[in-house]
Amino acid sequence: MQTHLSMINSDFLLKIFKETPFPALVLLPDAPHFTIVDINLAFLKTKNRNQKDLICKSVFEVFPEANQYKNEAGISDLFNSLQTVVASRVADKMPVQKFENKTENSEKYYIESENIPILNDFGEIEYILHTSVNVTEKENAVRQFRSTEKKLLAAQQIAKIGYWKLDIPKNKLFWSEEVYNIFGINKDDFKLNYELFFQTIHPEDKEAFIKARSAAIAGEKEMDFEFRVNQPNGVQKWIHEKGKLVKNEKGEPVIFEGTVQDVTEAKLLKLSLEESNQRYHYVTKATFDAIYDWDLITDECYWGSGFQKSFGYDLKTLLSDKNFWETHVHSEDHDNVVNEINKAVKGTAKNWLNEYRFQKADGSYVFVLDRGILIRDKKGKAIRMVGAIQDITEKKNLQQLLDKANRLARIGSWEIDVGSATVYWSDMVKEIRETGPDFIPTLREGITHFKEGYSKDTIIARVKDAVKYGTPWQEDLQIYTHKGNLKWMRTIGKAEIVNGKCIKIYGSFQDIDESKKAELKILKLYEEKNTILESIGDAFFTLDKNWIVGYWNKEAEKMLMTPKSKIVGKYLWDVFSQSVGSISFKKYHESFETNERVVFEDFYHTLEKWFEISVYPSENGLSVYFKDITERKLSQIQLNELHENLQKTAHNLAVSNAGLEQFAYIASHDLQEPLRMVTGFLTQLEKKYSNIIDEKGKQYIYFAVDGAKRMRQIILDLLQFSRVGRFEGLTEEVDTNKVVEDIVSLHKKKIEKTKAIIHFDKLPFVHTFKSPLTQVIENLLSNALKYQKPGQQPVIKIAAEKLTSHWQFSVQDNGIGIDPEYYERIFIIFQRLHHKEEYSGTGIGLAIVKKIVEGMGGGIWVESKKGEGSTFFFTIKR
Ligand code: ADP
Numbered sequence: 001m002q003t004h005l006s007m008i009n010s011d012f013l014l015k016i017f018k019e020t021p022f023p024a025l026v027l028l029p030d031a032p033h034f035t036i037v038d039i040n041l042a043f044l045k046t047k048n049r050n051q052k053d054l055i056c057k058s059v060f061e062v063f064p065e066a067n068q069y070k071n072e073a074g075i076s077d078l079f080n081s082l083q084t085v086v087a088s089r090v091a092d093k094m095p096v097q098k099f100e101n102k103t104e105n106s107e108k109y110y111i112e113s114e115n116i117p118i119l120n121d122f123g124e125i126e127y128i129l130h131t132s133v134n135v136t137e138k139e140n141a142v143r144q145f146r147s148t149e150k151k152l153l154a155a156q157q158i159a160k161i162g163y164w165k166l167d168i169p170k171n172k173l174f175w176s177e178e179v180y181n182i183f184g185i186n187k188d189d190f191k192l193n194y195e196l197f198f199q200t201i202h203p204e205d206k207e208a209f210i211k212a213r214s215a216a217i218a219g220e221k222e223m224d225f226e227f228r229v230n231q232p233n234g235v236q237k238w239i240h241e242k243g244k245l246v247k248n249e250k251g252e253p254v255i256f257e258g259t260v261q262d263v264t265e266a267k268l269l270k271l272s273l274e275e276s277n278q279r280y281h282y283v284t285k286a287t288f289d290a291i292y293d294w295d296l297i298t299d300e301c302y303w304g305s306g307f308q309k310s311f312g313y314d315l316k317t318l319l320s321d322k323n324f325w326e327t328h329v330h331s332e333d334h335d336n337v338v339n340e341i342n343k344a345v346k347g348t349a350k351n352w353l354n355e356y357r358f359q360k361a362d363g364s365y366v367f368v369l370d371r372g373i374l375i376r377d378k379k380g381k382a383i384r385m386v387g388a389i390q391d392i393t394e395k396k397n398l399q400q401l402l403d404k405a406n407r408l409a410r411i412g413s414w415e416i417d418v419g420s421a422t423v424y425w426s427d428m429v430k431e432i433r434e435t436g437p438d439f440i441p442t443l444r445e446g447i448t449h450f451k452e453g454y455s456k457d458t459i460i461a462r463v464k465d466a467v468k469y470g471t472p473w474q475e476d477l478q479i480y481t482h483k484g485n486l487k488w489m490r491t492i493g494k495a496e497i498v499n500g501k502c503i504k505i506y507g508s509f510q511d512i513d514e515s516k517k518a519e520l521k522i523l524k525l526y527e528e529k530n531t532i533l534e535s536i537g538d539a540f541f542t543l544d545k546n547w548i549v550g551y552w553n554k555e556a557e558k559m560l561m562t563p564k565s566k567i568v569g570k571y572l573w574d575v576f577s578q579s580v581g582s583i584s585f586k587k588y589h590e591s592f593e594t595n596e597r598v599v600f601e602d603f604y605h606t607l608e609k610w611f612e613i614s615v616y617p618s619e620n621g622l623s624v625y626f627k628d629i630t631e632r633k634l635s636q637i638q639l640n641e642l643h644e645n646l647q648k649t650a651h652n653l654a655v656s657n658a659g660l661e662q663f664a665y666i667a668s669h670d671l672q673e674p675l676r677m678v679t680g681f682l683t684q685l686e687k688k689y690s691n692i693i694d695e696k697g698k699q700y701i702y703f704a705v706d707g708a709k710r711m712r713q714i715i716l717d718l719l720q721f722s723r724v725g726r727f728e729g730l731t732e733e734v735d736t737n738k739v740v741e742d743i744v745s746l747h748k749k750k751i752e753k754t755k756a757i758i759h760f761d762k763l764p765f766v767h768t769f770k771s772p773l774t775q776v777i778e779n780l781l782s783n784a785l786k787y788q789k790p791g792q793q794p795v796i797k798i799a800a801e802k803l804t805s806h807w808q809f810s811v812q813d814n815g816i817g818i819d820p821e822y823y824e825r826i827f828i829i830f831q832r833l834h835h836k837e838e839y840s841g842t843g844i845g846l847a848i849v850k851k852i853v854e855g856m857g858g859g860i861w862v863e864s865k866k867g868e869g870s871t872f873f874f875t876i877k878r
Contacts, residue, residue: 023047025059025130029086029117032079033058037127046132059130081115085128091116096139110139153177160262166194168253182239182262184231202228202236216243217256226263238267289388294322296345296382301325310391312361330357330365337370345382350374358389367396410511416443418467418502425509432489432511434481451478451486459491466495467502476516488516539626543588547572550621559628561607578606584613591615591622601629610634664722668715675715679708710842714830717844721829724851727769734770736763736777736809740798743778750785756794763800766807768876772852777811779845780872784813786839787870806858806875817866827860849874 008016017024023043028035036054044051054062059082060075074097081092094113112135118127162179166172173192180187183200190196201209205227216223223243230236243258290311291304300320307313318324329337333356344352352372357365372387406412412428423441430439433449447463450456455477462473472494479489493507539556541549549572552564567575579585583602591598598615610633614625686693686701693701740760744751751758758781766773777798784796797812818826818833825831827850832843853860857877864870 023132026118027059027082027128027130029082029125029128031083031086032060034060034082034128036062043132046134078113081113082128085115085117086125089117089119089123089125096135109134109136111135157181162260163257164260165255165257168256179260182237182260183229184233184235184237200229200231202230204228213243216245217253219245219247219253223258226267236264237262238264289390291388292325292386294385294387296384304388306389310389311358311366314361328359330359333357341372344372344374345385348376348380350376352385352387355392366391366393368392369395412509413506414441414446414509415504415506416446416463417504429509432481432487432509433479434483434485436482439482449480449482451480455479462493463505466493466505470495470497470502476512487511487513489513539628540624541567541626542621542623543572544621545592549575556626559609559611559626579604587613588615588622588624591617601633661722664719668719671715672712675708675712679705682708710836714842717842721844721848721851724772724848724855727772727855729769731768732770734766734768734773736766736773736800739763739770739774739777740781743774743781746778747782747785754785754788754794756785756796758796758798760798763798764802764807766876767878768856772856773876776849776852776874777809779849780811780874783845783872784811784815784870786841787813787815789816802878803875805878807878808873808875810871810873812869812871814869817868818862818864818870819866820864823862823864826862 017026017038018040020040021042022040023046024040025036025043026038028037036057036059039051039054044054060079077094077097081094084090084092092115094115097111097113099109099111100107111132113130113132116129116131117125118129120126157178160178160182162182163176164179165174167174173194175192177187180190183197185200198206198209209225209227212221212223212225215221222245223241226238226240228236229239240261240263241258242260243256245253246255246257248254289304290306290309292307293302293304295301299322301322301324302320303313303315303318303324305315307318308315326334326338337354337356340354341352350373352370352374354370356368356370358368359365369390369392370387371390372385374382375384375386376382406428410428410432412426412430412432414426414429415424416422417424421443423443423446425433425435425439425441427437429441430437435441447456447459450459458475458477462471462475465471466473472492474490474492476488476490478486480486488511490510490512491507492510493505495502496504496506534553534555536553537555539559540551540553541556542551544550549567549570552562552568557563562575573580573585583600587598587600587602595617597617599613601610601612603610608630609628610630612627612629614627616623616625682701682705686698690698737760740758740763744758750756781796781798785794788794792814795814797810799810799812801808801810822833826833827846829847830843831847832841834841850860853874853876858875860872860874862870862872
């Protein structure tokens with residue numbers, strides 16, 4: 001049965017296959033070989049191969065060998081495609097393959113291949129038809145288009161141009177990526193519509209924008225408009241928008257499209273240029289600087305109004321060439337200035353600067369500073385010079401004055417160019433460093449002469465810091481001059497930083513040797529004074545006129561229990577607030593007001609201390625000295641108390657003494673009266689009744705009278721004793737030799753009787769009360785005569801010895817002596833060691849002596865040996 005509906009027979013079909021211009025292969029589906037069973041002529045032609053080389057071979061065997069499928073991907077693409085076809089029995093198009101034709105100038109070409117299954121009547125694959133079409137042209141066109149599109153996008157991005165389009169019938173707006181970028185809007189967050197966009201326009205530009213847009217949409221005028229938008233991040237941009245209306249064949253507007261461009265930079269530049277032009281305009285009008293604009297090509301010159309204002313020239317008469325200027329430069333400066341200008345013009349400099357003398361219209365000369373800017377073309381040739389000439393006469397004079405002042409102050413200047421390491425020293429620096437005027441300084445020279453140690457280390461560190469961090473410095477350092485003299489210098493340095501790099505260090509150098517030495521001397525004095533102030537036992541502090549504490553020494557810290565850190569620099573009454581209104585508070589104010597020294601004592605309750613405070617006013621405030629007198633004060637108080645007590649006791653004593661004396665006086669009188677009566681009547685009794693009274697009776701009467709006599713004596717003694725110690729009259733120079741002589745003559749009888757020997761020699765003159773002293777010596781001498789062994793010749797020695805504050809007298813005898821047991825007792829009133837029959841006496845003598853001696857500020861004591869004699873010592877004040 002004929003299954004083919006074709007009217008062409010199969011041989012003819014084969015012929016067509018062979019002849020068709022599309023390269024084709026017939027393969028068996030015998031994976032993985034895919035054997036070639038037929039090839040058409042077009043294929044053989046394109047591959048330039050013979051049929052017999054290919055037939056019956058695996059397609060992979062043939063083509064890799066021929067190096068047709070250059071890359072692995074090509075082979076695997078073919079293999080994958082054939083496999084797909086076998087599995088699916090559907091035709092499969094392979095990806096376009098790129099080839100390079102080795103023979104024809106390695107031209108690139110692109111092949112698109114398709115594998116088509118040829119099924120038998122059972123639907124099984126009998127053959128696979130592999131066709132290849134050269135798609136180079138098409139591929140090139142696509143590639144070309146893609147790259148142009150890319151370039152266009154990039155160009156838009158670079159030019160900051162965005163494209164927009166409004167479909168009028170649909171009212172649909174489109175923005176290209178760049179439009180979003182220009183308006184600073186995130187595409188994903190923004191639902192594109194005209195209203196939202198309109199809001200971003202600067203309020204001042206909204207009205208004009210609407211006008212321009214409406215006119216464009218109405219077809220009156222294409223849109224070409226500049227306006228400002230505010231980006232959501234607050235940045236303002238200048239936008240240049242162009243828009244054009246597109247109409248359809250019927251003349252209806254269908255599309256409104258155009259571009260937006262970010263012109264911010266250019267616009268700002270333009271604005272600032274306008275501004276600076278305006279400023280320039282005003283400056284030329286306002287300034288006294290004479291501005292000129294010299295065209296170097298035409299040699300024409302423009303002279304600003306400053307030439308009129310500053311130098312008095314009439315602008316209308318000035319010719320526009322440089323001759324006017326040249327002829328008015330001072331003849332002495334002329335050649336130099338013209339030379340310099342020519343050099344600058346021919347060279348590469350951008351700026352020119354010079355100082356010279358310039359003639360005014362009235363013929364006088366002034367100093368000017370001429371600053372020019374050279375404008376050059378692309379080749380570097382100077383085409384124009386714009387500049388300003390400034391009258392600096394005044395400045396110059398000032399500079400000269402300053403120079404003079406600097407000379408006087410011995411200040412010089414220096415400069416280090418960091419890049420070239422060149423160093424400049426002014427003449428003054430050279431003078432200070434004693435180098436001589438022709439000395440050429442170097443960086444090393446600048447530093448090596450600083451004194452080793454602190455000075456050198458410091459200057460090196462300062463220079464390094466200036467270069468590294470731009471830190472300025474000021475230091476007083478020591479340096480050896482070139483003549484070897486060590487001097488104090490003040491060096492001040494500053495760094496000039498350009499683009500974060502130090503290019504120059506400059507500064508001044510001042511000879512401060514004399515003042516520094518004076519300062520150091522003062523400092524030393526001050527330190528010495530300080531050490532003194534610190535080491536004195538007194539607390540010391542100073543106050544300024546505002547009660548701020550300036551100085552507070554160690555002792556003050558201790559005494560007032562306040563460390564320096566807590567008080568220096570503080571308001572005194574803040575720290576000692578509890579003392580406001582105290583005695584100290586008032587006295588300080590007093591010293592301030594009267595400007596006089598004030599000394600006072602004050603008790604500080606918080607410290608429980610007494611202070612003696614001396615306040616000295618000075619020009620700057622007060623100096624205050626504190627002495628802790630707590631101990632002295634306390635003992636003084638105790639002493640006062642004691643004194644008061646003593647006074648009371650003395651008073652009481654005086655009262656009682658007076659009473660006693662009165663009593664003694666009365667007693668002696670009143671007692672004597674009955675005694676006299678007793679004695680008188682007894683004497684009468686003895687006289688009248690002597691014949692009646694027997695011997696025994698007469699003896700009794702004698703005893704009674706004797707008793708009464710002794711009683712009277714006791715009373716008299718008592719009266720005398722009570723009066724002792726009241727020294728009346730004046731003290732006098734007493735010759736003790738004379739006193740002793742008088743006493744000896746008083747006891748003449750007894751002395752002669754006992755043949756007593758009395759020694760005394762060169763006794764002193766004593767300033768004292770005479771009679772009490774006489775009484776003392778008399779008592780001691782009479783005792784010495786009295787207390788002798790019966791029949792013994794008394795030997796008595798009276799002597800005196802000079803002690804530091806006293807005279808020490810001694811009365812020595814060779815008498816009976818005294819038992820040490822009684823050394824004290826014998827000085828007590830009425831104390832006797834003997835019976836009246838043995839040695840007469842009342843026992844009052846030594847008590848009186850003791851009272852007198854002690855009353856005159858002296859003392860009395862005895863040294864004795866029983867049976868050998870006694871020595872009585874007494875002292876009286878010199
Ligand atoms: P009076 O001589 O009246 O007894 P004094 O007061 O003079 O009293 O002496 C007190 C006592 O001291 C005497 O009784 C005597 O015992 C003793 N005495 C005084 N002087 C001497 C002396 N020179 N030698 C020995 N004993 C003395």
